[in-house]
Amino acid sequence: MPEIRVDETRCKGCELCVTACNLKCIAMSETFSVTGYYPAKLAKLECCTGCGLCAQICPDLAIEVWK
Amino acid sequence: MKLINKKPSSLVDKPMRYCPGCGHGIVHRLIAEIMDELDIREHTVGVAPVGCAVFADEYFNCDMIQGPHGRGPAIATGIKRSKPECIVFSYQGDGDLASIGMAETVHSAARSENITIIFINNAIYGMTGGQMAPTTLLGQTSSTCPAGRSVAVNGYPIKVCEMLAQLEGARYLERTSVSTAPGVIKTKKAIKKAFQNQIDCVGFSMVEVLSTCPTNWGMTPVQGARFVDEKMTPIYPLGVFRSPEQ
Amino acid sequence: MAEKILMKGNEALAEGAVRAGCRFFAGYPITPQNEVPEYMSWRMPEVGGSFIQAESEVAAINMLYGASATGIRTMTSSSSPGISLKQEGISYCAGADLPIFFANVVRGGPGLGNIAAGQGDYFQSTRGGGHGDYYTIVMAPNCVEEMGNFPRRCYELAEKYRVPAMVLADAILGQMMEPVEFDFEPVDPKTLKAHDWALGIAAGRERRIVRSYDLREGKLELLNLERMERYRKIQEKEALHENRQTDDAKLVVAAYGTSSRIAAGAVKMARDKGMKVGLFRPITLWPFPTKALATIAEHVKNFLVVEMSMGQFVEDVRLAVCGTARVDLYARPAGVPSADEVFTEIEKVYQGIR
Ligand SMILES: Cc1ncc(C[n+]2csc(CCOP(=O)(O)OP(=O)(O)O)c2C)c(N)n1
Ligand code: SF4
Ligand SMILES: [Mg+2]
Numbered sequence: 001m002p003e004i005r006v007d008e009t010r011c012k013g014c015e016l017c018v019t020a021c022n023l024k025c026i027a028m029s030e031t032f033s034v035t036g037y038y039p040a041k042l043a044k045l046e047c048c049t050g051c052g053l054c055a056q057i058c059p060d061l062a063i064e065v066w067k
Numbered sequence: 068m069k070l071i072n073k074k075p076s077s078l079v080d081k082p083m084r085y086c087p088g089c090g091h092g093i094v095h096r097l098i099a100e101i102m103d104e105l106d107i108r109e110h111t112v113g114v115a116p117v118g119c120a121v122f123a124d125e126y127f128n129c130d131m132i133q134g135p136h137g138r139g140p141a142i143a144t145g146i147k148r149s150k151p152e153c154i155v156f157s158y159q160g161d162g163d164l165a166s167i168g169m170a171e172t173v174h175s176a177a178r179s180e181n182i183t184i185i186f187i188n189n190a191i192y193g194m195t196g197g198q199m200a201p202t203t204l205l206g207q208t209s210s211t212c213p214a215g216r217s218v219a220v221n222g223y224p225i226k227v228c229e230m231l232a233q234l235e236g237a238r239y240l241e242r243t244s245v246s247t248a249p250g251v252i253k254t255k256k257a258i259k260k261a262f263q264n265q266i267d268c269v270g271f272s273m274v275e276v277l278s279t280c281p282t283n284w285g286m287t288p289v290q291g292a293r294f295v296d297e298k299m300t301p302i303y304p305l306g307v308f309r310s311p312e313q
Numbered sequence: 314m315a316e317k318i319l320m321k322g323n324e325a326l327a328e329g330a331v332r333a334g335c336r337f338f339a340g341y342p343i344t345p346q347n348e349v350p351e352y353m354s355w356r357m358p359e360v361g362g363s364f365i366q367a368e369s370e371v372a373a374i375n376m377l378y379g380a381s382a383t384g385i386r387t388m389t390s391s392s393s394p395g396i397s398l399k400q401e402g403i404s405y406c407a408g409a410d411l412p413i414f415f416a417n418v419v420r421g422g423p424g425l426g427n428i429a430a431g432q433g434d435y436f437q438s439t440r441g442g443g444h445g446d447y448y449t450i451v452m453a454p455n456c457v458e459e460m461g462n463f464p465r466r467c468y469e470l471a472e473k474y475r476v477p478a479m480v481l482a483d484a485i486l487g488q489m490m491e492p493v494e495f496d497f498e499p500v501d502p503k504t505l506k507a508h509d510w511a512l513g514i515a516a517g518r519e520r521r522i523v524r525s526y527d528l529r530e531g532k533l534e535l536l537n538l539e540r541m542e543r544y545r546k547i548q549e550k551e552a553l554h555e556n557r558q559t560d561d562a563k564l565v566v567a568a569y570g571t572s573s574r575i576a577a578g579a580v581k582m583a584r585d586k587g588m589k590v591g592l593f594r595p596i597t598l599w600p601f602p603t604k605a606l607a608t609i610a611e612h613v614k615n616f617l618v619v620e621m622s623m624g625q626f627v628e629d630v631r632l633a634v635c636g637t638a639r640v641d642l643y644a645r646p647a648g649v650p651s652a653d654e655v656f657t658e659i660e661k662v663y664q665g666i667r
Pocket of ligand 2: 084085086087088089090091119189193194279280281282283
């Protein structure tokens with residue numbers, strides 16, 4: 001099952017990945033990270049196809065795509 | 068399972084200091100991926116501007132030089148003429164390239180210097196806190212046109228690709244946008260071509276990237292991306308303005 | 314034995330740089346230094362170097378910034394207004410420790426001034442010139458032969474200390490013709506040692522960064538302190554001057570460049586009339602030969618400064634003698650005095666002594 005892994009130390013919570021994901025798999029965490037942002041997370045595990053669009057738009061190289 | 072997007076080795080592995088959602092980070096990653104893919108990291112010299120991307124010299128894992136505001140094309144010219152075996156790119160903002168450094172931009176294009184320019188058009192002076200740029204849209208507010216840019220006071224925004232397209236020396240000019248993921252993919256293709264052109268000794272290549280400055284636009288990154296699509300692209304249409312194949 | 318060649322000052326300057334290994338020149342036309350880019354436009358390709366007529370002096374100095382960051386010997390030249398435009402770039406070179414070489418063939422100023430000789434750029438040259446805390450090594454030739462031989466010295470000093478170096482000439486030195494004998498064998502750049510800071514092919518080494526900024530707390534001061542130490546060494550070791558008949562002198566005329574040639578004629582006239590007059594001529598204006606002048610001031614209590622400016626050079630003379638001698642000034646801002654006129658001034662001052 002493809003998935004994304006978000007590096008919470010890099011994510012600045014810009015939410016661009018949330019809009020980039022056509023299948024709406026990504027949401028923002030309700031708790032903030034050590035850097036003080038609400039980082040992105042894979043909200044619906046089974047829906048990720050590993051297309052990598054979220055990683056394309058991510059300005060902070062915070063998303064790893066595993067397939 | 069396999070990691071399908073390894074971090075490019077042409078980027079130093081540390082967090083970048085750009086604001087949340089800023090397009091600079093996206094374009095940095097693309098350039099680094101391209102350096103990896105073309106296997107040119109060890110003979111690339113990058114020129115960092117004055118602007119938010121002044122720190123590019125810390126982020127790109129190749130030889131770097133940081134110089135005076137707007138003079139990137141002249142600096143790149145000096146490097147390329149002295150070391151033609153190097154791949155030289157200049158990374159510049161819109162204030163840097165289209166205002167203070169316009170003469171260097173135009174003349175390096177006219178000479179068709181065999182260099183690659185990455186031009187980040189975010190319609191604002193990011194680093195200094197959101198003043199009007201030569202690319203600020205009519206009606207768009209900034210800290211030095213708080214009522215919105217007006218023709219009477221500030222004149223018209225400069226369309227750099229359209230202007231440079233008049234020059235025979237400008238061999239490759241393309242405008243792209245990083246407001247959407249497909250736009251990012253297209254931007255990478257364009258920048259890769261701009262580097263490949265240099266390897267093929269084609270001459271002056273520039274990619275203008277429509278980017279965001281959510282911080283100084285007073286928007287969320289998502290609103291900023293929408294602003295690019297809805298407000299900027301009608302004024303700055305995407306596309307190829309000159310190509311070596313022409 | 315090297316041959317003597319009849320050359321124009323500006324051509325000697327350009328040829329001297331080429332022989333010293335310069336392989337990159339960028340410049341913008343301005344009188345009275347046009348012979349330099351004109352000469353370089355054919356000479357650079359001949360030796361496998363690059364010549365660029367830049368779109369402005371601003372672009373020219375930044376081309377140098379890039380070219381010299383690759384470790385090669387570079388040159389730009391201009392005249393007063395153009396050098397003003399280059400100051401931001403020179404400051405960046407100083408801040409990034411790049412050993413560029415440039416020449417200012419000074420004209421009358423301020424503003425557009427005229428195209429005749431002047432010495433009004435003394436402060437600009439010796440006090441850094443651009444923004445921030447830095448110095449440029451300044452050599453002041455007074456004949457065409459020195460115009461040809463000083464570039465090599467400038468490169469060597471610039472590279473040794475990693476600072477910009479310049480030749481400060483003027484319209485007369487640039488335009489006049491004299492025989493030149495180069496006092497060094499042409500330098501093959503390939504034989505020069507590669508610099509461990511130069512940008513280029515990074516295979517097998519760490520990447521390098523050339524920059525003038527450091528935003529980390531307290532770091533910029535450390536960089537500047539290190540540079541200050543280099544400046545101190547330059548001041549201690551590299552000052553050059555020439556004394557003529559100062560040992561028994563009651564009055565010493567101090568002058569540099571073209572003024573020193575004219576003053577030498579006037580000093581000779583004074584000696585012919587039995588007056589004990591000598592000449593002190595700094596060859597480097599920065600570092601200023603302070604110690605040499607202070608030594609003269611131990612026994613000479615009267616100085617006459619001759620300069621083609623309002624009183625810039627005189628300040629360094631006064632700082633050097635530090636109140637131990639009287640210093641008079643004959644200022645000709647953008648005027649060229651004759652030897653007779655200088656002699657008249659010498660007589661006036663000399664008669665007033667004791
Ligand atoms: C000679 C000079 N003038 C002005 C500045 C101040 N300055 C720094 S960045 C900047 C504007 C940068 O805007 P832009 O090129 O659009 O880059 P951005 O920050 O938006 O990416 C200015 C005016 C400077 N450093 N040097
Ligand atoms: S100020 Fe604007 S351009 Fe600069 S880093 Fe922030 S978002 Fe990016
Ligand atoms: Mg900008």
